[in-house]
Amino acid sequence: MSLSRIADSFPTFRTILVVSSLLRLGLILYSEWHDKHSKVKYTDIDYRVFSDAARFLLRPSPGNIAQGPLGTQLGFGDPYTRSTYRYTPLLALLLAPNEWVHPSFGKYLFAGCDILAGVLLYRMLSDRILPRFAMHTSPKNRGDRPEAGSRAALAAFLTSLHLLNPLVFTISTRGSSESILSLFVLLTLYACLKESWDTAAVLLGVSTHWKIYPVIYAAACVGVIAGRGAYSGWIGRFVSAKTVRFGLLSAGTFFALGGAMYLVWGQPFLEHTYLYHLSRLDHRHNFSPYFYSIYLTYPSSFSSSAPSSVQKLLRSPLTSLGPQMTLSIGAGLLFGMLGGEEHLPFTWFVQTVVFVVFNRVCTSQYFLWYILFLPLLIPRLSWSMTRFTSSLCFATWFGLQGLWLAEAYKLEFLGENVYFGVWSRGIIYLLGSVGVLTVIVLRYAEARGES
Template sequence: MFLTISLSQLVSFKNVVLISGVLRIALILYSEWHDAHSVVKYTDVDYRVFSDAAYFIANPSLSNRAQGPLGELLRVGEYLQSPYSRATYRYTPLLAVLLTPNEWLHPSFGKYLFAACDIFAGVLMYKLLISVILPHADKTAREDNTTHHNKQLEAKSINRRATFLVAVHLLNPLVFTISTRGSSEAVLSLFVLSTLYSALRGRWNSAAILLGLSTHWKVYPFIYGVACLGVISSETGMPSDLRRYVRSFLQWRILKFVLVSASTFAALGMMMYLIWGYPFLHESYLYHLHRLDHRHNFSPYFYLIYLSYPSTSSPLDLVNIPAWQRLLRSPLTSFVPQMVLSIGTGLLFGRRKVDLVFAWFIQTAVFVVFNKVCTSQYFLWYTLFLPLLIPKLHTSVARGLLYLLIWAGTQALWLSEAYRLEFLGQNVFYSLWFRSLIYVVGNCCVLACIVNDYYA
């Protein structure tokens, strides 16, 4: 009995949070020592980019002014500098502003901030699990067990399961290494989970504002708006035919959600433009439309871009290249199937509030799989929803392990060939591209099985 009580106290949610926090602090301290003594750095290259951008923000210079109309009019450009003076900084200026304490407090401030966002995201997950996800998943059992004693047992069971699911996320090496290495994905994850939290609780105004903020931070969360609109429209009744389905989107509550979300995004963008000008628009948004990334990554598009990558940026040469190469290089080559699948799955699955987690997971997964650039940190975009989705999947442990094996196995297969290209200098582009195709097929198979398990 004493052992049971001790184990129950040991795996409490507070202890999971404490262990997760200590682990992240230890890794950040280790990263400082490791970076000082090793040629291969623990810290992500992106963190150096963020830190340099924060340096330009925090250190005024007449040769590096903010270029926006408001900056010129009010002369704030002499005091507020441009983060885009740092080459390859292609993020919102808010990130650089957020990391300015790197300059006057501690160089690892940003890492601690990202780690804290990890922890807060875990707290939001826990709240969603105990208040929305698990109670709904256990609805039948709750109706059958109406006694006070059974309700107490049920509450304890929900707390234990919620703690376990959040622990799987917070103690996931992919999660804590990415944040402690200095990737900013944890901030976006917190924004997205906050949006989901508001949506599942029916706080649509808050959800719209947070969705606008998330989309400003990084564009892809706008796809979640489609599923939100579907849920809002269905709250007045499920349409019986296509005409009523289309008309269900033409109601004030939906227009209000769109207006609030779009206004938040536009207001933040306008504020950034007024201060930092065209460099903000180009580096944060326009660059990604015409970006040509021929470096190898999980996406099979890399090889097509590599084969058609121009040896010169002369406009005349770009006009004279064959039509098929221009087609391969066009962003529409990847954006069209990616957007059709991401938005289409949102319309298909996002019709009930209880299905919102599932819809967002599928939308994000297909967005990442069919993105023209795909790296390991992008996996966080959809694995973020797994702790909230697992309780609703009707699958066995064996099947779940099989999905994990396929998901990880296709990555390992690709990484083994990428090693030969990156470190051994062998010409294995074609075989690496073929393994990228296997990665896509494997992920699509896992997604199809998850859809089947959800509706089983």
């Protein structure tokens, strides 16, 4: 059965929006009851960190003063007084109503960003993705392409894959701030699809300030702009007035926001928001292929000897940063130049998958970063991937996680010494994810060739 036929029997977007909102509202209300009656909390520990940071920011004291040049004049406290707060002070400011409105205000804010992201996905599908999708004519696949009357239904169905995704709505209602970043990223993408490059550059700067990883999308944007240039040679294409303007606006926004934060909160802002991640040594088990080497060489209070050169290499962030950034930025430049702005959802998806699976730390929460783009890719993939191929990719992705989780359960809950087993399954997850991504890239290229 084609996507269009499935969508025609699906509820309207307004219905999906109402159901999604009520679902999130119910989970937030339930979380308040659950946390009062259970030792195992529904609310994520990060939400408590955010709330504490907001409290420290609003209540300065002799040991809690913003350390920037303007900090004392403005009368702000230091959110970094709360240990493990590694985010921009803007997040703590946004959650200030937790103190004077309601402790769950932040959860409602995050859930609201989820809903707004769904609205934006629907707009992109309705206004940009599906009209272009329907414009292409291929006798072989014409039956799978929606007519104008069914585009709204198909857009609603695809958006529901985000709004009704359990991973999405549980993470936001538990108090994770990922939905804010997702909204910024989608706003940036929407501006790119409309070829509003100045707006996109500013939004990319905001996104990168919020969390550093969206900087990889600059490569794809520059690739698209360069690919449309009338200049000869690689240097002429990549170093043009348009690409330089995009880079200056994006970088200028990032540094302007960072400079403002530094003026108020000083060195702790730089240290905890950015520099910490360059020196971070996370030896806890996760999907990353680097976790076991960090675990084996992690500094111990029982060892007084200086680390060897091998240990330094294994601990160095450059060990993972090199291949990670080379692959993600390289993919952005290549696919950006070859595809144009209409293929940016696919390009950003590929970049994000590569960035996540090769990251020094890889947890299920990071999967949200690339799952976000799937509703925008499915229309084109649907008429290049057979039902068997798509089912195989889907089953492989979930199966790889199940394989890893089964071993991680022994470590986390049974206390068994299975660190090597967890790591080996992480390697299998990496190889399997790269295999699934390769299939998607090849099928997408096939679909692009037919259009």
